[in-house]
Amino acid sequence: MRCLPFSSLLLAASAAAATPAPVSIGTARGLQALFVAEAGKVEALEKAGANPPGHYFHPLSMPGGPLTELFPADHVHHRGLFWAWRQVLVDGKPAANSWLMTGLKFRSMGVSRSHDGTRLEAVGRWRVDGDDVLEERLSARVTGTTMTLDLGLTPLVPGLSLGGSPDDKGYGGLSLRLVHSDRLRFEGGGRVVAPAVGPVAAGPDVRMTWDAGTPVPVVAVRMACTADGAPVTMWVLRREHSMQNCVWPGPQPVSLPMGRTVRLGLKLVVEP
Structure with a gap:
């Protein structure tokens, strides 16, 4: 995706600046996505001992209503369309948890949106023990009912590693909390896939539908x-109040070498 000029830069929150305002991309008759660069005070998260997250989309919505949920009571750390990992390690030692937002503070470095309102770029950083340990650079685009992320x-x-939950579930990476997930x-791959406790081989594309009569748009x-x-x-697929996750890297952490950028991509297509 072509870089956008930062003509409408939104600076990260600090002691002297307010929390950045959310930025919307999409089209009036298609998919709309509200990007949260950096969340402000969230009472439910504070009670759970979590820091405010950043770089997530909520709501994803169509003209008929929202498709995602934010900070639900059953999993208060779920946040629309998001990406996070249970294991953040430095030199092999646990340092933080970006899924639960503990031991880590997120700060937005800036967001820009295209003039037609369909694309955005954003930069953010993870801070652990006073040091920035990782930088996120996000490009997002919405065309009609399709959303793509890079x-x-x-x-x-040096020595930074990321891993999913260190158990049989193994979840971590790009995740989606849909309405009525139960x-x-x-x-x-053209076949029905049954949810399980751990990851299932479902192929490169998963289609999600709801039971007949479910009030979704x-x-x-x-x-x-x-x-x-x-x-x-x-x-990781769940027919319960939970999220859906394309698993990367799994329960075994992977090293992120200095001088190299790991690239995660997502394509989300809504069938009206």
């Missing part, structure tokens, strides 16, 4: 992810 993760310190059905949502250009084919 996310670059660049380590700012009524979802899944298809991948669309027929289905399709989601596909990549890691450094390769399709992600393992998924």
Whole structure:
């Protein structure tokens, strides 16, 4: 995606500046996505001992209503369309948890939006123990009912690793909290996919539909992810109040070498 000029730069919150305002991209008759560069005070998160997150989209919505949920009571750390990891390690030692937002503070470095309101670029950093350890560079675009993301993760310190939940579930990476998630059905590779406790091989594209009679504004949502250009084919899928996740890297942490950017991609297609 072509870089956008930072003509409408939104600076990160600080002691002397307010929390950046959310930025909307999309079209009036298609998919709309509200980008939160940096969340302000969230009482539910404070009670859970979590820091405010940043760089997530909520709501994703169609003219008929919202598709995502934010900070639900059952999983207060879920936040619309987001990306996070249970394991953030430095030199092999646990340093933070970007999923639960503990041990880590997120700060927005700036957001720009295209003149037609369909694209944005954003930069943010993770801070652990007073040091910036990772930089996120995000490009997002909405065309009609399709949303694409390109996310670059660049380590700012040596010895940084990321991993999903260190258990049989193994979730981590690009995640989506849909409305009425306890009524979802899944298809991948032209077949029905049954949710399980751990990751399931569902192929590079998962189609999510709801039970008949569920009050949702669309027929289905399709989601596909990549890691450094390769399709992600393992998924954590839940027919319960939870999120859906294309698994990267899984429970075993992977190293992010200095001087290299890991690229995660997402394509989300809404069927009206």
